[in-house]
Amino acid sequence: EIVLTQSPGTLSLSPGERATLSCRASQSISSSYLTWYQHKPGQAPMILIYGASIRATGIPDRFSGSGSGTDFTLTISRLEPEDFAVYYCQHYGTSPSITFGQGTRLEIK
């Protein structure tokens, strides 16, 4: 089973700053099946990025995804107040095996 490790566990930044979140896979995975979600307390998780770099419908262009192999990154270019949340990466693998990272909490500094 693929293990996804996200870092950092918590990221403290101010609005307007740039956020860089990491998702590392325990072995090389297809970027086609790497997804990022945003999750706010009491709300449904929301898809941000699929296929490692494709923004989902309606997602602002300040969100971008990149990476390949074992290392993937979610970047938020300029943080807005509504961006402070928990972010998860997720992988779809064969069998199927569907795994999530443990999450990165993005908090206001």
Added chain:
Amino acid sequence: QVQLQESGPGLAKPSETLSLNCAVSGYSITSGYYWGWIRQPPGKGLEWIGSSYHSGTTYYSPSLKSRVTISVDTSRNQFSLRLSSVTAADTAVYYCARHSYPSLGGSGDFDCWGQGILVTVSS
């Protein structure tokens, strides 16, 4: 606009079976997606439980496979989760979601989620 809404008891007793439903509106449950369940124990991350297609093809997490049943009711445009022999470790917020499966041209992601329902396992 696709909407999913979980429903069911918020409390289950140890050793009993947890049963939840997910009503889908704004989209036909027979149209090209799998339908899945994900849970989040308090203070922990997300865990995939399983996903089902309207044809009956279903996939489960290996760690839960022996206790889980997911089924799709096309007549009611809803799908359900049954988890047997529950323990306190099954206490979690349970989410239903639309699952974009690679075999159907998707990327394996969950592109639309319900709000979630907290289920507590306690006597």
